[in-house]
Amino acid sequence: MSRLWGGIDAGGTGFKCLIATGPDQIVAESAVPTTSPEETLAAVRSVFERCGPSRLAGIGVACFGPVDVREGSPGHGRILTTPKPGWSGVDVLGALRPLGVPLVIDTDVNAAARAERVWGAGRGVTVVAYLTVGTGIGLGFAGGPQGLMHAEAGHILPRRHPQDDFAGVCPFHGDCIEGLASGPAMRARWGAPAETLEASHRAWEIESWYLAQAVASALLVGAADRVVIGGGVGTSPGLVERVRRDVARLIGDYRAVLEPRGGLDVVVASAGLGRRAGVLGAIRTAQEVLPPMRATPA
Structure with missing residues (x-):
């Protein structure tokens, strides 16, 4: 049994x-x-x-x-x-x-990465990264090395979007990725929760730009075979497709990071387990x- x-x-x-x-x-x-x-x-x-x-x-x-x-x-x-x-x-x-x-x-992100690797969008690859975007932003890995601490990708200091002068909401760093792109950051920036914003709202262009930098870090530094995006904001319709386009812009001609993994459509995926991933x-x-x-x- x-x-x-x-x-x-x-x-x-x-x-x-x-x-x-x-x-x-x-x-x-x-x-x-x-x-x-x-x-x-x-x-x-x-x-x-x-x-x-x-x-x-x-x-x-x-x-x-x-x-x-x-x-x-x-x-x-x-x-x-x-x-x-x-x-x-x-x-x-x-x-x-x-x-x-x-x-x-x-x-939560390491655990979700384990579940996605076995039951969800990470099946069939060795190293799965899970990026959650909600109340906070976190990045975890399954199938890869783990040190004394977990990855803290939410507190990476990103390249700013050219149309963004928002100060950020992180109490430690202000404009780290979490401070600029978490659910509370979107509410503070736009005066409304992310789930109420239309897919055409320019908020998603800025959101995608910051999340793409976290994904690129998971690929370039974490050597992830696949990056799964989840969380309340991360599962917003159309967001993963935007992130793929921005990852392509960030990586540019350095396609070696994508070619052996099957390309962006395979490498960047929506959470297969949805909001139960965690x-x-x-x-x-x-x-x-x-x-x-x-x-x-x-």
Whole structure:
């Protein structure tokens, strides 16, 4: 019998919770809004308590960051300095330990990259990068090397768009990619959330220009075979096609980075798992990292 796993996609706007074996067998799914750490994490525990944690082989957490994912570190499972008010230093894993279930934590983008590599738009290649564009901007990898920290592509300082003088919203850098192209940046710049802007709005030209620089970095520095774009803003209609055109402009005649990978239409892809990429990534992370502990009872 397939073992059941729990997944938590811990996001800046909401925490998605899933009990499943994978995308083809989902047993339960729910979400709680991200408010205070105490309120949010108590609500997440309640979700799994109602479902019965004894049914689970383990729970994976795909967490917004930055977060300490180093096994054995004194701060393992804690969120580091983050723009999310009230969440710096929060012990996410510690809040979940009362469930009595094996736990593992990784960044939301690394986890989503794992799921897309196995079940989604990254199938068939070795190194998958996942770029999420929503409350924040993050870049994660599956199938490639991982150091002490995760990639922080959201805080790259980009080449400015020639028609852009927006100061940016990042509290640390102002006009880094996250400060210029995240969901909050789009709202602050245009006075409306991204999902309300028409596809013809010039916002998308500027948005694409900055995201293309993150994609180019994943290809040139991260050696990704495929870059999958997801998140609430990243899945906006027509955005991936715009990003492909801007990546082509950025790379120019240096086509060697694209030719062996099959060209831009293959290399830059929309998230195959949609908005479940993060929470399915949490489950995939648990399946890959946690040792076999117990089978799911009948």
